[in-house]
Amino acid sequence: MVKINGELLDIAGKTITEYLEETQYNGKRIAIERNGEIVPKSQYDTTVLINDDVLEVVSFVGGG
Amino acid sequence: MIPTREAWMEALRERHGTELQEKFTRATVAVCGLGGLGSNIAIALARAGIGRLILIDFDKVDITNLHRQQYKAAQIGRYKAEALVDNLREIAPYTVTDPHVVKVDETNAKELLQEADIICEAFDNAECKAMLTDLVLETMPDKYLIAASGMAGIGSGNEIRTRRITKRFYLCGDGVSDVQDAGSLVASRVMLCAAHQAHTVLRIINGQYDV
Numbered sequence: 285m286v287k288i289n290g291e292l293l294d295i296a297g298k299t300i301t302e303y304l305e306e307t308q309y310n311g312k313r314i315a316i317e318r319n320g321e322i323v324p325k326s327q328y329d330t331t332v333l334i335n336d337d338v339l340e341v342v343s344f345v346g347g348g
Numbered sequence: 349m350i351p352t353r354e355a356w357m358e359a360l361r362e363r364h365g366t367e368l369q370e371k372f373t374r375a376t377v378a379v380c381g382l383g384g385l386g387s388n389i390a391i392a393l394a395r396a397g398i399g400r401l402i403l404i405d406f407d408k409v410d411i412t413n414l415h416r417q418q419y420k421a422a423q424i425g426r427y428k429a430e431a432l433v434d435n436l437r438e439i440a441p442y443t444v445t446d447p448h449v450v451k452v453d454e455t456n457a458k459e460l461l462q463e464a465d466i467i468c469e470a471f472d473n474a475e476c477k478a479m480l481t482d483l484v485l486e487t488m489p490d491k492y493l494i495a496a497s498g499m500a501g502i503g504s505g506n507e508i509r510t511r512r513i514t515k516r517f518y519l520c521g522d523g524v525s526d527v528q529d530a531g532s533l534v535a536s537r538v539m540l541c542a543a544h545q546a547h548t549v550l551r552i553i554n555g556q557y558d559v
Contacts, residue, residue: 313474315481317513324486342513344481347500347527348385348472348538 287338296335300328307341315342356442360397368554369397375553378402378464380452380480382428384533385496386470387418388542389549390432394440396550401436401443402464405429406451416535457483461491466549469495470542472527485517494548498522499541501530508540510548510559518559520544 285292288303295303300323304311316323317340323331333339351359361369375398379386382405390401405428409419423431429447436445448460461467461484469480477495484493498521499508507522521541527533548559 313478315478315485315513315517317517320514322482322485322514322517325482326486340513342481342497342519343523344474344477344495344497345500345524345526346472346474347498347525347530347533348381348383348470348477348496 285335286333289340296333296337298333300331300333303333304328309341309343313344315344316340317342350441353442357397364397371553372397372550373399375466376400376402376464377549378404378461378467379470380404380461380467381470381472381476382417382432383407383413383470383472384416384535384538385472385499385542385545386468387428387432388539389468389470389546390436391418391439392543392546393549394436394443396546397440398443398549398553400446400463402446402448402460403429403432404448404450404452404460405432406449416533416538452480454483458487461488464491466492466494466552468545468549469493470545474526481517485514489516492516492518492552494518494520494545494552496520496541496545498525499538500525500527500533502532502534502537503530505537505540508537508544510544512557512559515557518548520548 286295377398379390409423409426409428409431411424419431427449429449433445433447467484471477481495510520512518
């Protein structure tokens with residue numbers, strides 16, 4: 285299982301891009317932390333999620 | 349009359365202690381975006397006696413900025429980076445300022461930010477926030493990034509907080525209040541978020557990395 289924003293998901297084997305396609309996230313407004321490190325956007329296509337990964341999808345909202 | 353540098357530094361040392369003030373004086377901090385967040389962050393850091401501020405914004409002061417941004421009515425139409433330098437010079441005359449009237453992107457970020465120890469993301473556009481976060485954390489792994497997300501509306505001030513996402517990436521704000529949904533941005537709530545960012549900068553400079 286992969287933990288994303290506290291939720292356990294059965295998505296090991298998928299890439300980050302494949303995971304994001306199933307969600308409502310706007311890819312241009314997020315940053316993803318995986319096991320303590322930021323995953324660069326250029327690596328979403330090639331980063332394969334494995335069991336025990338812990339991710340946080342940080343969504344940016346407007347205003348400043 | 350403006351006090352001498354020696355008198356100024358003595359006053360800062362009296363308030364902050366010599367050891368802490370020396371750390372502040374040695375630091376260089378970049379502020380990307382000089383709106384409600386950035387103008388307030390810069391003033392807090394200048395007052396703390398940060399040695400050098402790199403101040404970046406492509407935009408000009410607009411009448412609709414004055415309800416929350418640290419500019420004056422007479423500065424409408426001026427570039428924010430230049431107007432803020434003038435204001436900072438009045439507030440903290442011995443902080444070195446390095447203004448840039450430019451939009452930060454992949455082509456210029458490294459050059460603009462290379463001398464900064466810590467970078468504050470203070471844009472208003474969500475996509476620009478994500479772009480800078482990605483850029484800094486991917487291409488400048490030795491920097492600390494303090495970003496902000498969610499300070500719009502009139503929600504409780506207690507919802508604004510600082511989180512440490514990775515070793516070098518901190519995020520301030522309530523995480524959810526989008527200006528497009530909230531329909532407003534008020535000075536007090538934006539200043540709370542800016543204060544969280546500025547305070548995180550000072551703590552990192554002092555080697556206090558937890559939140």
